Amino acid sequence: MGLLHRGVQLPGVACPRCGLKDEDPSHIFVSCLWAKCIWWNIFTCMRVPFPADVHSLVDIIEYISTQPGDESWKKAVYTIALATVSRIWYARNLKAFENIFIPISVTVDSIKEDAFIWISNRSKLKTIKWGNWLLFDFLGSM
Known part of the structure; x- marks a missing residue:
C-alpha cells in the first residue's frame, strides 16, 4: 500500500500469502491467516495463551506486557x-x-533460532542452552 501512495504501479495489492485482503501493516503482521498461525505457534512455545482479540502489533505488544513474569x-x-x-x-x-x-x-x-542467538549474544542470559531454549526454560539453564 505504501508504494501505491508513492505512485509506484503494482500489479495488485492483495496479500501475496493469502490473497484474501489488501496488504497493510496490521494484515501483514497479525491479521493474515499465515501470520496468525505463526503467532499461535510462537505463543504456544512460550506457554502463553494466544490472544483472541488482537488486530495489530501494538495489540500483541500490549498483550505481552500484561502477562505475568519477571523482567528477564x-x-x-x-x-x-x-x-x-x-x-x-x-x-x-x-x-x-x-x-x-x-x-x-x-x-x-x-x-x-534468531531469538536464541540474539539473547545468547546480547543479554545477561548468555549461559542459556539450546535444549532449555526450545522448552522456553531459559531460567533453569543458568
Whole structure:
C-alpha cells in the first residue's frame, strides 16, 4: 500500500500469502491467516495463551506486557516478538518479490533460532542452552 501512495504501479495489492485482503501493516503482521498461525505457534512455545482479540502489533505488544513474569522473562518474550516480526517480514518479501513460500514450521524454527542467538549474544542470559531454549526454560539453564 505504501508504494501505491508513492505512485509506484503494482500489479495488485492483495496479500501475496493469502490473497484474501489488501496488504497493510496490521494484515501483514497479525491479521493474515499465515501470520496468525505463526503467532499461535510462537505463543504456544512460550506457554502463553494466544490472544483472541488482537488486530495489530501494538495489540500483541500490549498483550505481552500484561502477562505475568519477571523482567528477564518479559525481555525474552519481547525479543521473541521482535524476531517474529522480522521473520514475518522476511517471508512476506520472499513471497512477494521472488514467489518463494516459506512454510509456517520453517518460519517458527527460524524465529526460535534468531531469538536464541540474539539473547545468547546480547543479554545477561548468555549461559542459556539450546535444549532449555526450545522448552522456553531459559531460567533453569543458568
